[in-house]
Amino acid sequence: MRPADIKIVVALIINDADEMLLVRKRGSAFFMQPGGKLDAGESDLDALCRELREEVNLTIDPSRFSSQGVYRDWAANEPGKLVEAMAFSCFGSFKVSPAAEIEEVRWVPLEEEPAAIQRAALSKNHLFPLARRLLRSSAVAG
Template identity: 50%
Template sequence: MQAGPVITIAAAAFLDRDGRTLLVRKRGSPFFMQPGGKIDAGETPREALVRELREELDLEVDAGDFAYAGLFSEEAANEPDTMVKAHVFVSFRPVEARALAEIEEARWFPLQGEPDAAFARLTENHILPLARRALAEGRYR
Protein backbone atom coordinates (compact mmCIF):
# COMPACT_ATOMS: atom_id res chain seq x y z
CA MET A 1 0.00 0.00 0.00
CA GLN A 2 1.32 3.44 -0.87
CA ALA A 3 2.10 6.23 1.56
CA GLY A 4 0.42 9.57 1.09
CA PRO A 5 -2.86 11.31 1.78
CA VAL A 6 -5.88 9.29 2.89
CA ILE A 7 -9.46 10.36 2.25
CA THR A 8 -12.10 8.81 4.52
CA ILE A 9 -15.55 8.53 2.98
CA ALA A 10 -18.96 6.94 3.45
CA ALA A 11 -20.33 5.07 0.43
CA ALA A 12 -23.69 3.49 -0.38
CA ALA A 13 -24.06 0.21 -2.21
CA PHE A 14 -27.68 0.35 -3.35
CA LEU A 15 -28.79 -3.05 -4.64
CA ASP A 16 -32.02 -4.01 -6.33
CA ARG A 17 -33.74 -7.35 -6.72
CA ASP A 18 -32.87 -7.39 -10.43
CA GLY A 19 -29.19 -7.80 -9.52
CA ARG A 20 -28.12 -4.22 -10.19
CA THR A 21 -26.24 -1.56 -8.23
CA LEU A 22 -26.47 2.22 -8.43
CA LEU A 23 -23.21 3.91 -9.46
CA VAL A 24 -22.32 7.53 -10.10
CA ARG A 25 -19.73 9.33 -12.22
CA LYS A 26 -18.38 12.69 -11.12
CA ARG A 27 -18.09 15.52 -13.62
CA GLY A 28 -14.73 15.26 -15.43
CA SER A 29 -14.07 11.66 -14.37
CA PRO A 30 -14.31 8.51 -16.51
CA PHE A 31 -14.88 6.27 -13.45
CA PHE A 32 -18.16 5.07 -11.98
CA MET A 33 -18.29 4.48 -8.23
CA GLN A 34 -20.71 4.16 -5.33
CA PRO A 35 -22.50 7.34 -4.29
CA GLY A 36 -21.27 8.98 -1.11
CA GLY A 37 -18.48 11.27 -0.10
CA LYS A 38 -16.11 12.67 2.47
CA ILE A 39 -16.97 12.61 6.14
CA ASP A 40 -16.94 16.12 7.62
CA ALA A 41 -15.50 16.91 11.05
CA GLY A 42 -17.98 15.93 13.76
CA GLU A 43 -19.99 13.62 11.49
CA THR A 44 -20.41 9.90 11.82
CA PRO A 45 -20.09 7.85 8.63
CA ARG A 46 -23.88 7.30 8.61
CA GLU A 47 -24.57 11.04 8.97
CA ALA A 48 -22.14 11.81 6.15
CA LEU A 49 -23.80 9.21 3.94
CA VAL A 50 -27.28 10.67 4.45
CA ARG A 51 -25.99 14.21 3.78
CA GLU A 52 -24.02 13.24 0.68
CA LEU A 53 -26.94 11.30 -0.84
CA ARG A 54 -29.19 14.33 -0.35
CA GLU A 55 -26.65 16.77 -1.81
CA GLU A 56 -25.51 14.68 -4.77
CA LEU A 57 -28.55 12.59 -5.73
CA ASP A 58 -31.56 14.37 -4.22
CA LEU A 59 -32.29 11.29 -2.08
CA GLU A 60 -34.02 11.56 1.27
CA VAL A 61 -32.95 8.44 3.11
CA ASP A 62 -32.75 7.42 6.73
CA ALA A 63 -29.56 6.07 8.29
CA GLY A 64 -31.58 3.01 9.32
CA ASP A 65 -32.11 2.12 5.64
CA PHE A 66 -28.52 0.86 5.50
CA ALA A 67 -26.57 -2.07 6.93
CA TYR A 68 -22.90 -1.49 7.65
CA ALA A 69 -20.77 -3.76 5.44
CA GLY A 70 -17.27 -2.76 6.51
CA LEU A 71 -14.28 -0.50 5.97
CA PHE A 72 -12.38 -0.92 2.69
CA SER A 73 -9.20 0.75 1.40
CA GLU A 74 -7.99 1.27 -2.14
CA GLU A 75 -6.23 3.78 -4.40
CA ALA A 76 -8.47 6.80 -5.00
CA ALA A 77 -9.94 7.03 -8.49
CA ASN A 78 -9.74 10.79 -9.00
CA GLU A 79 -6.92 11.94 -6.68
CA PRO A 80 -3.39 10.84 -7.68
CA ASP A 81 -1.16 9.26 -5.01
CA THR A 82 -4.07 9.16 -2.57
CA MET A 83 -5.76 6.31 -0.75
CA VAL A 84 -9.46 6.16 0.00
CA LYS A 85 -10.86 4.46 3.11
CA ALA A 86 -14.56 3.82 2.65
CA HIS A 87 -17.16 2.98 5.26
CA VAL A 88 -19.54 1.00 3.05
CA PHE A 89 -23.26 0.70 3.72
CA VAL A 90 -25.64 -1.59 1.82
CA SER A 91 -29.31 -0.99 1.12
CA PHE A 92 -32.07 -2.68 -0.85
CA ARG A 93 -34.22 0.45 -0.53
CA PRO A 94 -35.64 1.32 -3.97
CA VAL A 95 -34.44 4.78 -5.03
CA GLU A 96 -34.65 7.06 -8.03
CA ALA A 97 -31.51 9.16 -8.07
CA ARG A 98 -31.11 12.52 -9.77
CA ALA A 99 -27.56 13.70 -10.49
CA LEU A 100 -26.79 16.99 -8.68
CA ALA A 101 -23.70 18.95 -7.58
CA GLU A 102 -20.53 17.36 -8.96
CA ILE A 103 -22.32 14.21 -10.14
CA GLU A 104 -22.52 14.03 -13.93
CA GLU A 105 -24.33 10.71 -14.22
CA ALA A 106 -26.14 8.19 -12.01
CA ARG A 107 -27.18 4.83 -13.40
CA TRP A 108 -27.92 1.24 -12.45
CA PHE A 109 -25.40 -1.41 -13.53
CA PRO A 110 -25.93 -5.18 -13.63
CA LEU A 111 -23.67 -7.04 -11.20
CA GLN A 112 -23.10 -9.85 -13.69
CA GLY A 113 -21.59 -9.71 -17.17
CA GLU A 114 -19.07 -7.38 -18.74
CA PRO A 115 -19.43 -3.71 -17.74
CA ASP A 116 -19.83 -1.08 -20.43
CA ALA A 117 -17.99 1.53 -18.35
CA ALA A 118 -14.84 2.05 -16.29
CA PHE A 119 -15.14 1.52 -12.53
CA ALA A 120 -13.10 2.98 -9.67
CA ARG A 121 -10.73 0.45 -8.09
CA LEU A 122 -12.64 0.50 -4.80
CA THR A 123 -15.81 -0.37 -6.69
CA GLU A 124 -14.21 -3.03 -8.88
CA ASN A 125 -12.05 -4.73 -6.25
CA HIS A 126 -14.17 -4.52 -3.11
CA ILE A 127 -17.73 -3.26 -3.43
CA LEU A 128 -18.92 -5.19 -6.49
CA PRO A 129 -17.70 -8.52 -5.05
CA LEU A 130 -19.39 -7.61 -1.74
CA ALA A 131 -22.63 -6.77 -3.58
CA ARG A 132 -22.55 -10.03 -5.57
CA ARG A 133 -22.09 -12.04 -2.36
CA ALA A 134 -24.86 -10.09 -0.61
CA LEU A 135 -27.30 -10.80 -3.44
CA ALA A 136 -26.32 -14.48 -3.67
CA GLU A 137 -26.69 -14.97 0.09
CA GLY A 138 -29.82 -12.84 0.45
CA ARG A 139 -28.15 -10.56 3.01
CA TYR A 140 -29.18 -6.97 3.80
CA ARG A 141 -32.82 -7.49 2.82
Protein backbone atom coordinates in the same frame (compact mmCIF):
# COMPACT_ATOMS: atom_id res chain seq x y z
CA MET B 1 0.28 -0.58 6.59
CA ARG B 2 0.24 2.88 5.05
CA PRO B 3 -2.44 5.18 6.51
CA ALA B 4 -5.23 6.24 4.17
CA ASP B 5 -4.92 9.67 2.57
CA ILE B 6 -8.70 10.00 2.17
CA LYS B 7 -11.49 8.61 4.36
CA ILE B 8 -15.00 8.35 2.96
CA VAL B 9 -18.36 6.62 3.35
CA VAL B 10 -20.02 4.84 0.41
CA ALA B 11 -23.45 3.39 -0.28
CA LEU B 12 -24.04 0.08 -2.02
CA ILE B 13 -27.63 0.62 -3.13
CA ILE B 14 -29.06 -2.47 -4.80
CA ASN B 15 -32.46 -2.27 -6.45
CA ASP B 16 -35.17 -4.88 -7.05
CA ALA B 17 -33.70 -5.63 -10.51
CA ASP B 18 -30.37 -6.67 -8.89
CA GLU B 19 -28.61 -3.55 -10.11
CA MET B 20 -26.26 -1.32 -8.11
CA LEU B 21 -26.29 2.46 -8.26
CA LEU B 22 -23.09 4.05 -9.59
CA VAL B 23 -22.27 7.71 -10.12
CA ARG B 24 -19.73 9.58 -12.25
CA LYS B 25 -18.46 12.96 -11.13
CA ARG B 26 -18.23 15.84 -13.57
CA GLY B 27 -14.82 15.77 -15.25
CA SER B 28 -14.11 12.14 -14.31
CA ALA B 29 -14.17 9.00 -16.45
CA PHE B 30 -14.67 6.72 -13.43
CA PHE B 31 -17.94 5.37 -12.04
CA MET B 32 -18.17 4.65 -8.32
CA GLN B 33 -20.65 4.21 -5.51
CA PRO B 34 -22.24 7.42 -4.20
CA GLY B 35 -20.77 8.80 -1.00
CA GLY B 36 -18.01 11.10 0.15
CA LYS B 37 -16.00 12.64 2.94
CA LEU B 38 -17.33 13.29 6.42
CA ASP B 39 -17.82 16.84 7.65
CA ALA B 40 -16.47 17.70 11.12
CA GLY B 41 -18.59 16.13 13.85
CA GLU B 42 -20.63 13.93 11.48
CA SER B 43 -21.24 10.25 12.08
CA ASP B 44 -20.66 7.84 9.20
CA LEU B 45 -24.40 7.43 8.60
CA ASP B 46 -25.11 11.17 8.84
CA ALA B 47 -22.41 11.81 6.24
CA LEU B 48 -23.71 9.05 3.98
CA CYS B 49 -27.29 10.34 4.11
CA ARG B 50 -26.11 13.91 3.43
CA GLU B 51 -23.99 12.78 0.48
CA LEU B 52 -26.91 10.83 -1.02
CA ARG B 53 -29.17 13.89 -0.76
CA GLU B 54 -26.50 16.14 -2.28
CA GLU B 55 -25.30 13.81 -5.05
CA VAL B 56 -28.39 11.93 -6.24
CA ASN B 57 -31.40 13.66 -4.61
CA LEU B 58 -32.10 10.59 -2.49
CA THR B 59 -33.33 10.50 1.10
CA ILE B 60 -33.11 7.15 2.89
CA ASP B 61 -33.80 6.51 6.56
CA PRO B 62 -30.42 5.67 8.16
CA SER B 63 -31.94 2.59 9.81
CA ARG B 64 -32.23 0.96 6.35
CA PHE B 65 -28.44 0.75 5.98
CA SER B 66 -26.30 -2.20 7.06
CA SER B 67 -22.62 -1.67 7.80
CA GLN B 68 -20.38 -3.76 5.54
CA GLY B 69 -16.94 -2.88 6.84
CA VAL B 70 -13.94 -0.87 5.69
CA TYR B 71 -12.24 -1.24 2.30
CA ARG B 72 -9.06 0.36 0.93
CA ASP B 73 -7.70 0.97 -2.56
CA TRP B 74 -6.21 3.70 -4.74
CA ALA B 75 -8.34 6.81 -5.29
CA ALA B 76 -9.80 7.18 -8.77
CA ASN B 77 -9.64 10.95 -9.08
CA GLU B 78 -6.59 11.71 -6.93
CA PRO B 79 -3.57 9.80 -8.32
CA GLY B 80 -1.23 8.28 -5.75
CA LYS B 81 -3.71 8.69 -2.89
CA LEU B 82 -5.02 5.78 -0.85
CA VAL B 83 -8.74 5.88 -0.06
CA GLU B 84 -10.41 4.11 2.87
CA ALA B 85 -14.17 3.63 2.63
CA MET B 86 -16.69 2.62 5.27
CA ALA B 87 -19.29 0.77 3.20
CA PHE B 88 -23.02 0.55 3.90
CA SER B 89 -25.61 -1.42 1.95
CA CYS B 90 -29.29 -0.82 1.32
CA PHE B 91 -31.74 -2.85 -0.76
CA GLY B 92 -34.71 -1.22 -2.50
CA SER B 93 -35.81 0.60 -5.63
CA PHE B 94 -35.32 4.35 -5.51
CA LYS B 95 -35.67 7.25 -7.91
CA VAL B 96 -32.39 9.13 -8.27
CA SER B 97 -31.11 12.02 -10.36
CA PRO B 98 -27.67 13.62 -10.65
CA ALA B 99 -26.99 16.72 -8.53
CA ALA B 100 -24.03 18.74 -7.20
CA GLU B 101 -20.80 17.40 -8.75
CA ILE B 102 -22.45 14.27 -10.21
CA GLU B 103 -22.75 14.26 -13.99
CA GLU B 104 -24.24 10.80 -14.49
CA VAL B 105 -26.06 8.12 -12.49
CA ARG B 106 -26.36 4.56 -13.71
CA TRP B 107 -27.93 1.34 -12.43
CA VAL B 108 -25.50 -1.47 -13.31
CA PRO B 109 -26.51 -5.17 -13.28
CA LEU B 110 -24.54 -6.99 -10.59
CA GLU B 111 -24.38 -10.34 -12.33
CA GLU B 112 -22.75 -8.92 -15.47
CA GLU B 113 -19.24 -7.52 -15.77
CA PRO B 114 -19.80 -3.86 -16.72
CA ALA B 115 -17.15 -3.76 -19.44
CA ALA B 116 -18.61 -0.64 -21.07
CA ILE B 117 -17.81 1.58 -18.10
CA GLN B 118 -14.63 2.47 -16.23
CA ARG B 119 -14.94 1.86 -12.50
CA ALA B 120 -12.85 3.22 -9.67
CA ALA B 121 -10.42 0.65 -8.22
CA LEU B 122 -12.31 0.53 -4.91
CA SER B 123 -15.54 -0.22 -6.76
CA LYS B 124 -14.06 -2.79 -9.13
CA ASN B 125 -11.81 -4.63 -6.67
CA HIS B 126 -13.89 -4.54 -3.49
CA LEU B 127 -17.40 -3.11 -3.67
CA PHE B 128 -18.73 -4.98 -6.71
CA PRO B 129 -17.59 -8.35 -5.31
CA LEU B 130 -19.10 -7.38 -1.94
CA ALA B 131 -22.43 -6.42 -3.54
CA ARG B 132 -22.53 -9.71 -5.46
CA ARG B 133 -21.99 -11.62 -2.20
CA LEU B 134 -24.73 -9.59 -0.51
CA LEU B 135 -27.10 -10.28 -3.39
CA ARG B 136 -26.44 -14.02 -3.27
CA SER B 137 -26.84 -14.15 0.52
CA SER B 138 -30.11 -12.18 0.36
CA ALA B 139 -31.42 -14.60 -2.29
CA VAL B 140 -30.59 -17.56 -0.02
CA ALA B 141 -32.16 -15.86 3.02
CA GLY B 142 -35.22 -14.67 1.10
